[in-house]
Amino acid sequence: MSEKNKGENETLDLVLAGDHDLMNQPVNNRGGWNFSVDNFRIATPHFKQDEQEALIALLRWCIDPRHPMPMADAAAQLGCSQALLYQLFTGKYRNPDKSPKGPSNELVKRIREFLILEAKRFAFGKTEFVMTPTARRIITALDLARESQSIVFIYGPSQLGKTWTAELHYTPANNHGKTIYCRMKAASGLGGMVKSMAAAAGVSAKSNTADLIQRLKNASSPSTLWILDEVHLLANTYRKGSFFACMEVIREIFDESECGMALIFTMLDDVRAASQKELQQLWRRGVHKVPLPLMPTKGDLAAILNHAGLEFPDRKMEVTVGSIVEQPYEILRQQAKTNGLKAITERIRYARKLSGKAGSKTVTWQHFVEAHLRIEKQAIQEGEWT
Numbered sequence: 001m002s003e004k005n006k007g008e009n010e011t012l013d014l015v016l017a018g019d020h021d022l023m024n025q026p027v028n029n030r031g032g033w034n035f036s037v038d039n040f041r042i043a044t045p046h047f048k049q050d051e052q053e054a055l056i057a058l059l060r061w062c063i064d065p066r067h068p069m070p071m072a073d074a075a076a077q078l079g080c081s082q083a084l085l086y087q088l089f090t091g092k093y094r095n096p097d098k099s100p101k102g103p104s105n106e107l108v109k110r111i112r113e114f115l116i117l118e119a120k121r122f123a124f125g126k127t128e129f130v131m132t133p134t135a136r137r138i139i140t141a142l143d144l145a146r147e148s149q150s151i152v153f154i155y156g157p158s159q160l161g162k163t164w165t166a167e168l169h170y171t172p173a174n175n176h177g178k179t180i181y182c183r184m185k186a187a188s189g190l191g192g193m194v195k196s197m198a199a200a201a202g203v204s205a206k207s208n209t210a211d212l213i214q215r216l217k218n219a220s221s222p223s224t225l226w227i228l229d230e231v232h233l234l235a236n237t238y239r240k241g242s243f244f245a246c247m248e249v250i251r252e253i254f255d256e257s258e259c260g261m262a263l264i265f266t267m268l269d270d271v272r273a274a275s276q277k278e279l280q281q282l283w284r285r286g287v288h289k290v291p292l293p294l295m296p297t298k299g300d301l302a303a304i305l306n307h308a309g310l311e312f313p314d315r316k317m318e319v320t321v322g323s324i325v326e327q328p329y330e331i332l333r334q335q336a337k338t339n340g341l342k343a344i345t346e347r348i349r350y351a352r353k354l355s356g357k358a359g360s361k362t363v364t365w366q367h368f369v370e371a372h373l374r375i376e377k378q379a380i381q382e383g384e385w386t
Contacts, residue, residue: 010017030063032071032082035089036204038218042061043091046100049223054111055088055103057177060202062114068120078110119172130307132300134292135165141290142170145260146179146225151285156292161300162264165229179225186233190245192236197226215250220257229264240352251281296336301344308348309363326369347371 001159006176037056044052061071075082086091088103095101103111123129138154138161145152154162171181182200185192194212198205201219220312221225228250235243254261263282302312313328320351335343350364350371355363 018343031068033059033063035059035202036215036219037202037206038215040089040091041218042219044088044100044102046091047102051108053175053177053223054108055177056202057115057175058111059089060116060180060200063202066119069118071100074114077114078107080107081113098199115172123168123172128165128307129169130304132303133297134300135169136291137290138162138165139170141288142166142174142225142227142262144288147260148173148287149255149258149260150287151261151263152288152290153263153265153283153286154290155293157340158266159342160292160296161341162266162292163229164341166229166262166264171226171227173223178223179227180220181227181229182231182325184231184233186236189239189242190195190236190249193246194249197228211337213252217253217256219255220259222258224257224259226253226259226261227264228261229332230266231263233381247279251285254282255286266327278385296341300341301336304341304345304348308352309366310348310368313365317365319365321366321370321373324373328365328369328370331369331372345374351374 009325037059041052047055049284058074061067062071062074071085072084075085084093089111091100093101093103102292129135141152141154144150156162167181167183167198171179175232180197180199180201185196186194191209194209194216195205195237197203197216198212201216203212203219205216234246250261250263298312313332315329316327317329318325318327331347333346335347347368347373351363351367354367354370355361358367359368
């Protein structure tokens with residue numbers, strides 16, 4: 001065996017055995033990605049920012065439980081060895097003179113291309129993203145948080161496309177190495193929130209809460225944008241003062257890392273009330289407050305309908321299905337008001353299915369109304385029989 005191959009195999013053995021002092025993770029817990037972003041930043045001060053962010057983006061994408069990928073598979077697709085990835089993530093990659101070395105420009109390029117392709121594959125088969133006026137408003141708010149390194153509050157009712165825009169469009173499109181999307185969970189308390197943030201950031205959760213908070217600070221930088229979604233759910237806990245403690249930790253991470261933060265809420269009244277109490281310290285730091293519409297706007301629906309090949313209907317338009325006469329305008333208005341975007345996009349999806357069965361490639365209002373009637377009918381509960 002050559003000295004070169006011997007060295008690579010020794011390094012690979014370390015990967016498989018687990019360098020626990022540095023990686024602080026069980027061996028096969030994350031498909032070989034036994035690295036923590038905070039340790040990686042500390043170990044690679046000699047990397048250029050773009051080099052660090054590309055590798056962080058790779059790590060976060062591959063350990064995400066929605067689309068996990070073992071390190072061996074990622075290395076194969078990137079055209080490099082697991083040993084090289086290990087050396088890069090641990091800061092042990094060296095020049096011939098033993099001086100620290102970062103990834104090549106070619107590898108960084110391949111990582112970026114890989115992530116773009118993977119994001120497209122992940123989105124395939126899901127509800128397509130359509131750029132609506134409300135989505136554009138959310139994106140502008142997220143950009144403001146990043147550019148100003150400040151806290152931005154985004155709040156509005158459910159089913160306006162907040163999560164759709166932030167998680168499935170903005171985060172993959174804006175470098176997952178700099179943008180961290182984290183969805184809060186109900187009744188999780190401070191410990192649960194910190195663990196959720198650690199998982200989203202690619203930080204090892206094998207620490208107590210206080211240590212994890214510090215590791216989250218180390219994993220963040222002024223170029224980081226944290227997107228914290230469904231923040232109002234943190235208030236749903238039996239522990240008194242838990243919501244205040246969560247807000248204080250978020251404030252600490254923001255203050256000490258000087259990063260940007262976007263806090264997304266659904267319940268407007270709760271936000272207004274909390275802004276005078278538990279949320280006050282953060283609320284004062286947030287220069288930009290972005291309230292969203294009370295329901296999907298005509299502009300939102302027009303963009304989605306146009307994407308499906310439908311023109312926004314005239315208020316007086318009528319469509320007959322069997323013996324039933326309906327007005328598409330009223331269907332849209334009522335669904336937008338009571339149920340939001342999902343109810344409308346599902347009717348469009350169902351309409352596409354009906355048009356296909358009818359041998360047509362074009363969705364019409366006839367198909368949409370029929371889809372609506374079928375959905376409404378299945379929601380009717382049968383009565384008692386005699």
